[in-house]
Amino acid sequence: LYCLSAAAQGKADGAGRPTLHWSVRGGPTESLVLGNDRVISRWPLRGGPVVHQGTVYFGAGIWPSEGVYVHALDALTGKRRWRNGESGSLRMPQPHPGAFAASGVSARGYLAVDDERLFVPSGRSVPAALERATGKLLHFHLGERVNVKTGGTDILVGAEHFLNGGAAFDSKTGKRLAALPKSVRPELAAQTASETVWWSAGHVRVGRWGVTEGKDRKGAPIQKRGLTETASFPVPYGGMALIRAAGEVVSAGTGAGGAGIAVLDIATGKVRFSAPIKGNPLGLAVAAERLLVSTDRGTIHCFSGVAGKEPRAIVATAEPVPPVDHQTVAAVGEMLRAGAPRKGWAVDLGCGTGVLACELARRTELMICAVDPDPERVTAARQRLRQAGLLGTRVSVHHAPLDGRQLPPYFADLVVSGRSVAGNADAVTKADVVRLQHPFVGRAWLGRPGAMVSLPPPGLPGSGEWTHQYADAGNTNCSADTLVHGPLGALWFKDFGFTMPSRHGRGPAPLFMRGRLIVEGRDAIRCIDAYNGRVLWEYALPGILKANDQDHIMGVSGTGSNICLDRTSVYIRREHDCLCLDLDTGALRRTIPAPAHSPDGKPGTWGYLACVDGTLFGTLADRTHLVEFRYIRGDMSTQFTESTVLFAMDAQTGEEKWRYVPKHSIRHNALAIGDGRVHLIDRAQAAFDRLDPAYK
Structure with a gap:
């Protein structure tokens, strides 16, 4: 039994009580990090291990800057056969045209082999191929445009090609051969040297790869490589897992009567055995003439050809609670x-x-x-x-x-x-x-x-702050931190399950004060402990960044950010007011309305926002000036970039201190505050910015 963990790779035998034979560290040291709320190795083991011809293969590490590895070990002794520590940090083309960056192969998904190659899925990219005997990188086409919309963690390897992300790829070169039929999903398919078997719409289907005649876009005859379905057999269960073993196909999933498994004789097309099970079947394995089925209820079912035996339930026994010291x-x-x-x-x-x-x-x-x-x-x-x-x-x-x-x-x-x-x-x-x-x-x-x-808390002399979009109200874009120097390493990482706007919508930057990281999502604001990733509080603001959840709009580069900090408070600008939240608890301290904008006394629309030394600065936005969208059509109706009034308020009381009315207009991204002064550009609005009236 081979197991990957966040710290080591172990092997145990299957006779009686498991005995650890060996364990191997995946990274170069014992350094630990916080990963998804657990203390784990800085190089957690990744990629479902694959064992082939006496060798076990697996990956370790996540971040290219800290080292990413692929290992090959002797399956019996744990002795290293080879280690690839170079392919995880390569300067190479990225999926965005013209972009180069340090990247590389980082195992994410189960590994697979053929006679000559080890395939390493790497998340959303097309899997890499390493030479199985030496670990040398053979191909990894991350940045090629033909591969941008393919890739994934699932892989199925055949004699000359592999399936991944809706396409077939040449195993030798990694080049895309053909798109898969939409019904073929690698996680519900199996391959032999000549056939591909998959489940779709209640049937197990069989297909063969070959060359077909077709025409290109101009009507010229061409040859295409593709998968042609040759047979189809109904099965009572499917859609969650599928394997092929000894001429039979095991299909697991849901059916008319619930969840279950079915064993299909692929030669005759007849269902040889089927059985309902409790829970959804998620994994299948065959060993020692037994079929093992794992479920989402935490149970494992074992089926065999031996009749007349009642299933044995294995139940964890309660252990005595240790005495109190x-x-x-x-x-x-x-x-x-x-x-x-x-x-x-x-x-x-x-x-x-x-x-x-x-x-x-x-x-x-x-x-x-x-x-x-x-x-x-x-x-x-x-x-x-x-x-x-x-x-x-x-x-x-x-x-x-x-x-x-x-x-x-x-x-x-x-x-x-x-x-x-x-x-x-x-x-x-x-x-x-x-x-x-x-x-x-x-x-x-x-x-x-x-x-x-x-x-007591030791403090951190020399640490900096980041209180506004560009570091501070002066737009210096430079922290005063004197402690941090490169190269940098991960302190923690975590999946928060927090809905963020599209990065192409250019939303507000995270802010930092006294160890608290303030992050604004599409519908809420979260305060996160910057040193361990713990969520300290959340304040719901439905739709607060809906306008930024679009593609290729200017966002805060034109409107300015809607959020800033001082040492004790978080300020969030909304349409007609500004909320003040307690930085430590997230409690609402007060709501400050925008100053009146017209003789009727109604609050205006809040535009620019900053807070310096107890003074809250803002502008009243010009709602008549809307900027034209770029590249892709988007809703610009609330993306205000110009203002008609600049004002200063007491941040505690909301009392207005003064206001400035420009001769022409104030552009939100041309305001900077520092050393007791407010710097701005008062100039006529740029006509070419304006949104075409037809799109308002």
């Missing part, structure tokens, strides 16, 4: 009464047998990373946490040096030490603790109950 209970209580955080990330340096980590997890909502250099204590800690139902979900235990240098810096909201609570006052050093503490909110408690030492 009273000294640790007292220590955790002391921390919590003194204001220790109850949410976020905690690190237990020198966790021992996991008593402190276990109690912290029980009494808080913290995610906890526990570290200890003693392998026996690590095993005991994992056992304790497993019995408590906390291992892997709330607490991870790492066999690592006591200094925690493998862990990423700055990410911990709380740092503790199980060894120090047990009486070892010198278990960890202050320098190691401070390195892990969140600079702005991270706390630490060390020592025995009744004599604990608390360390």
Whole structure:
């Protein structure tokens, strides 16, 4: 059994209790990173492993700047046959015409082989091919326009070609051969040297590849390579998984009576066996004359040709809850009464047998990373946490040096030490603790109950801010940060499931203040902890960036951003007012209406927005001036770029301090504030900017 994890690759036998034969690290060091709310290797293992002729192949790493690898190991011993560490960081053409960048092969999807090549799917790009014997890169056509709209994580390899992303490609060159029929999906297909079998619309279909006669766009005769369907057989279940083995096809999915599997004899076209199952079948495998089916309910079904046996249910047994350690209970209580955080990330340096980590997890909502250099204590800690139902979900235990240098810096909201609570006052050093503490909110408690030492947030002298679209109200586009120098590495990464507007709509940039990252989505604003990726709060604003969710419009490059920060507040400009949110909590502090724009006293339309030293600056937009869209037709009806009034308000009260009425017009992207002055350009509107009246 070969398993990939975020830290290592292991092999276990299948007789009795699994025994670890070997494990191999995918990256060059033991460095860890936060990945999707887990502490994982900086080079997590990726790409479903493939085993062929005594060799196991897999990928490691995500980011080209930090190293991406493809490995080939002896399947029995784990000894390296080869490692490709060069193809993950190549300066090469990108899908956008004329664009070159550092990119390369990064395994995302299951790997596949033929006799000579290893194919590595790389997300939305067409898979790369490596020489199976040496690991040498043979082809990877990332930037070719013919491949831009193809690619994907699923791959199906035949004798001379492979299927991927709706097309067939030549295995030797990687060149596109032909489009697949729309009914063919690689994840629901199988190949032999001469045939392709796939499921579609209730049938298992068989096709052969060949050359057909056709005509080009001008009517001239041409030859095309394509897939021709030669047979079709109805099956009761399908649409979720399909494999071919020993002349039979197994099709799994839904049918008239629910979900199930069907085994089809491909020679006769007859269904030899079918059975309903509970849950949706997602995976199929054949081994030792048995068919294994995994489902979305977390169960695995095993079918065989042996009749008369009742299926054996394998149920996890409950383990006894570990006893409470009273000294640790007292220590955790002391921390919590003194204001220790109850949410976020905690690190237990020198966790021992996991008593402190276990109690912290029980009494808080913290995610906890526990570290200890003693392998026996690590095993005991994992056992304790497993019995408590906390291992892997709330607490991870790492066999690592006591200094925690493998862990990423700055990410911990709380740092503790199980060894120090047990009486070892010198278990960890202050320098190691401070390195892990969140600079702005991270706390630490060390020592025995009744004599604990608390360390406040250490701060981060020299760190900068980013409070407006271009760094500050002066549009300097340059942070005052003096700490960060290249090359840069990932601190954390995460999929937030947060709907963002199209990047071609040029929405507002993320803003930063005191460790908080403010991100504006299509329908809400989120505050994210910049040092660990935790979502701190969200404020719903339905449709706030709907106008930016379009392709190839000017966005904030013309209108200016609708959001800015000061040290305590977030300001969001809407049509007729400006919201002020608490930076720490997301609570609405006040709503500031735009000044009146006409004799009727109604608020005008808020245009430009900035905040400097307690003064809120804004403009009243000229709604009659609409800019013409570029390239692709879009809705420009709220994309205001010019204003008729500039005003300054008290940011606390909303009281107007002064206003300036230009002789001509104020362009939103020609305003800069700094050193006690407002700089602007007052000039006549550009007629060529105007939107054609026919499109208003």
